[in-house]
Amino acid sequence: MAEQPHTVVIVGGGFGGLAAAKALRNAPVRVFLIDRSNHHLFQPLLYQVATAVLGSGQIASPIRNILRDQSNVTVLMGEVSGVNKEARQVFVSDVDRKEVPVSYDSLILATGAHHSYFGHDEFERYAPGLKSLADAVAVRNKILKAFEQAEAEEDPSRHRDLLTFVLVGAGPTGVEMAAAIATLIRNSLKSDFRRIDPTSARVVLVDRSKRILGSFSENLSEAANERLKSLGVEILLERGVDEIDEDGVIVAGERIASKTVIWTAGVTPSPAGKWLEVETDHAGRVRILGDLTVPGHPEVFVVGDTASLDQDGKPLPGVAQVAMQQGKYAGKLIHRRLSGEPPPRPFRYFDKGSMAVVGKSFAILQSGKVAISGFLAWMAWAAIHLEFLAQSSLRVSVFVQWVWTYMTEQRGSRIIVDHHTTPAPETATKPATEAPAPVANR
């Protein structure tokens, strides 16, 4: 058999993993990209699926489709359960739940983070988070069902509790969700219900910090705060959530009755640190060196939300831009090594800026010394997000949907996809050996 090419295994098809795979396009390597989903998810727009603006297929593309023209990549759907650093193998459970080892010469772990309840996992049952498409569909079902339930309730005094939406965590996702729910209630739904008075609904945003959107400048945070208030969102700051149960939340000792609590308060990294048995930071992220490898294992890279790297004395934030730049760096470094070129300079994150949308026609944008809020920032937000959507087809359909939603105030995906229990056939059914009754099948 011919000599096997250098094998790079990338775990995770998010922003980091995908950037790494693309950076290896012209490298003399064989790449295996492993993800437990079949799709790359454009997480910054996940809140729009949760609030019924976009459909699932509009913010997700099959990973193998994105990489179909890159013939050195094989995409495998499977869940990684561990790594053997010495044998240079990752363990993958495939669709059929068989565990198979996959050998590597270089490994890039880009396994991201999931939402964390900070020791209160019992909250999850009542307050879903928002990291995957399934999460977004579950949150959307929950929101839409609250309205259905209120409409079915003849006693108007009960509408308020049913239509109280509580968001725990005032980071970008919490703020964007709060504004999107407020807009949904006041614009999209106004003429669809007969018994609900939309003004009776409450949207409450809770955070233990002093201000919303702590990663932005104080001015922008204040602008977003004003905007949220004008949309009717109640903002409760410097207050922690003591309890979440089926009747609502207890915030700083006070109960808020709510059937719809959504958790956007924080994330926990993937168990990459445990797989590798290496040092992690206080949040559980793998401490990496300036070349993004783990100490003592120059062939093992960790990038994105699951990695911990300080720059100028501060840890890099868990945002898409960091993951993309780190993934690209790791891919290029492997290519250089194989070409015998000298190692590049240590990784440095270039902050292109960050933004958050607060309802219709309003966003905040911070990039270096530029800080703007309002319509212009919103236009920039829309342009940049369309630009980044991985596939051109997604771009067209998202654009059409946005324009339509903007003009009509309607939302395109107000669909509760639920498994009904099929009732047991109530009539005597035919035995299979008899021809079925001639009932056309649709």
Add this chain to the structure above:
Amino acid sequence: MAEQPHTVVIVGGGFGGLAAAKALRNAPVRVFLIDRSNHHLFQPLLYQVATAVLGSGQIASPIRNILRDQSNVTVLMGEVSGVNKEARQVFVSDVDRKEVPVSYDSLILATGAHHSYFGHDEFERYAPGLKSLADAVAVRNKILKAFEQAEAEEDPSRHRDLLTFVLVGAGPTGVEMAAAIATLIRNSLKSDFRRIDPTSARVVLVDRSKRILGSFSENLSEAANERLKSLGVEILLERGVDEIDEDGVIVAGERIASKTVIWTAGVTPSPAGKWLEVETDHAGRVRILGDLTVPGHPEVFVVGDTASLDQDGKPLPGVAQVAMQQGKYAGKLIHRRLSGEPPPRPFRYFDKGSMAVVGKSFAILQSGKVAISGFLAWMAWAAIHLEFLAQSSLRVSVFVQWVWTYMTEQRGSRIIVDHHTTPAPETATKPATEAPAPVANR
């Protein structure tokens, strides 16, 4: 209290129920439309969701949104569990599973049908049917996972079993699914996989009747048969399915190994007959009079797939057109009664024709004496289906998607939406009383 207006309860938001509600637009009535889904589903395009062409939101609209401008209609999401004819009440379980009675003066049951395994309910576990959006998403997951599993399998000899798709039932849904899967394999997926040879895949269509599409003329059935063969579909006729298990199907004593079996063989009506305790036909459908009411209860109408009515000595087929025309008739009749007008002539179905799509650019169309097949029929099919999509917004997005799929051979919704088990946090998590580590939440 002022005199209550005449109350019409419509159960079911499919083609029949929606047509009935619309026909009551100008009637002096209060209408309650009850459905266990929040959406009206455009079932004729359900196979396109199952084969990843369209997304769920593209063929479904919220019922309350469709009827938002009709102020005499209140839409309620809930599941009907029974009817008391004497007290004139239906029993509805709402989102919260409370059962409440809803009183009516007139009742229209348009509760449709669901797929039936003809006494072999154990087949359902291995061979899902296709009636709801959740069904379509489950079938899509199953098909896409089969490809993922085959790609993960290094031994090519196992690919054939993994990539054998069996469709039980050669009615319109079975035929359209078979063609769509064959096209998916041969066109859309060809460059996305590294280990799978698409030509090794099999699509098998099984039916116990003598020919496919028995409701069409022999010529059209033959044309569709030829087309399916040219797409590589194997057609097994006059053979029954003896067994379905996790390894495949046994057809006329012979085992076909398959991981993906889909059931499109037949349907069973809703339990409306049992609720009403009235006479049903051999298939379990409620026998109705020429004015679509049940004998002895002129205030109770049954329409669509769950009703049984003969015309010219033959039972009316279970198709959307019948349901729509019957729903409209029932609504108008109620309006006439309240206006004191004489009863209309008995219901007569006007058959506008039927069609089925067989892959790209090919359909068959039968309308009266007109019987055409090929590209022209396909253009007609596309135009008519776009016309019928309930909401204009759906129309735009479906049209964009179709044109794009047609030109690029790509599919827009190749997304497996699955609930991953969130791994237990592997690192010590913070107690809720401490501030969480400053990890930005996306």
